[in-house]
Amino acid sequence: MEDTSGEPLAEGKTKIVYAHPHDTGLVVIRHKDGITAGDGARRNQIAGKGALSGRTTAAVFRLLAREGIPSHYVDSPAPDLMVARRCAMIPLEVVTRRLATGSYLRRNPAASEGERFDPPLVEFFLKDDARHDPLIAVDAIVAQHLATAEEAAAMGQRARAVFLALERAWAAQGVTLVDLKIEFGRDDQGALLLADVIDNDSWRIWPGGERTAMLDKQRYREASVVDASFLASLHDSYAEVAERVERF
């Protein structure tokens, strides 16, 4: 069992990052039971969500490794724990979209719900809750030294590759992967590495291509009433997703 009793290196809304007790090149990530939406305006606890997120993200990173796409993932010694290579995170959300929905429609009035992008399109957003993670141009990423132009191009290419691999895996189960958010870091050699988590909060998935059948965190964002009954049902969605992703 990994020792996560030390001081956290970082803590986010859904995870805590600890230094690895025996290897300075690694970290231990503990997935928390929290779920938030609206940049933190809505917050709840779902007992067991951390373990479900951990199982989902581990299974996703193992699939990607089989597909030849490396990430920071090393091991998952317990459902809610992930050992990963230590990265300096790049403060960007890299979003790949196959179908137009959500914020894309609000920003692009000529687009219609469910419009298909082929190839899937990639957008970069600056991680900044106070400004609601604004879209950022590649030139601005470079000007602010968040990433070089070459890194930005590589992130775009890798984001598409990750999306296509997960889209195929979901399609084999009759599920449409609508969009996907990932993050990158740099390892101790400065090399770009897929990092953070990829779990049921990272994507929109529509079984049978039906928006109303959605299994992902969007259910929580859209819920008009978040009571115990809804949270139990949401837990069931997260459990179903973890089980399905483990069959990838």
Added chain:
Amino acid sequence: MEDTSGEPLAEGKTKIVYAHPHDTGLVVIRHKDGITAGDGARRNQIAGKGALSGRTTAAVFRLLAREGIPSHYVDSPAPDLMVARRCAMIPLEVVTRRLATGSYLRRNPAASEGERFDPPLVEFFLKDDARHDPLIAVDAIVAQHLATAEEAAAMGQRARAVFLALERAWAAQGVTLVDLKIEFGRDDQGALLLADVIDNDSWRIWPGGERTAMLDKQRYREASVVDASFLASLHDSYAEVAERVERF
């Protein structure tokens, strides 16, 4: 004198576009006396502004032609009139920035006022007043068929070339060109062409590098009181800019 008595092809807040009476490959653009800000929330008339904008934009396009940068500009038969090649406009604002200010700072909290970009950075915005001209990713431009990836790259390169040419011309008069908005169209062969106008509403210019000495439309955007005295002073700024640009 051009006949602009026909039906307009298009009318915007600051100009009217007419078919050319003798040549279907040309249009006649009449610059209006209106000035607006806040996506039309603030509106005024400044007698003579149309002629000053026409003189400015004609002098800018003539400078660019001397610098080897083609545009839709053909002739200016009167101060408020421009004959131009007919284009299908691309609904994007292409913004080049040398110094960080304005909306860039609101979207990028880590940037500081007056921070210098070298090379100048380019951002694309979708022309959509109702949504306040949102930033748009190159992938989204392509997905919505607003422009091809090659055209987007060419617009970025040309925007930088236009900026550098105007920056040099202004620097020779001790004025700092801070940022610049331009637009593109396609001619009847489908070739990308610098179009629209480039006038004192298109840039921020700071004499002596001093923000408080600004001569451009930003004065109007920031004015707390827009009365007759302010509008007279604003007219004087536009007149000074037209005279200075004619010395380019």
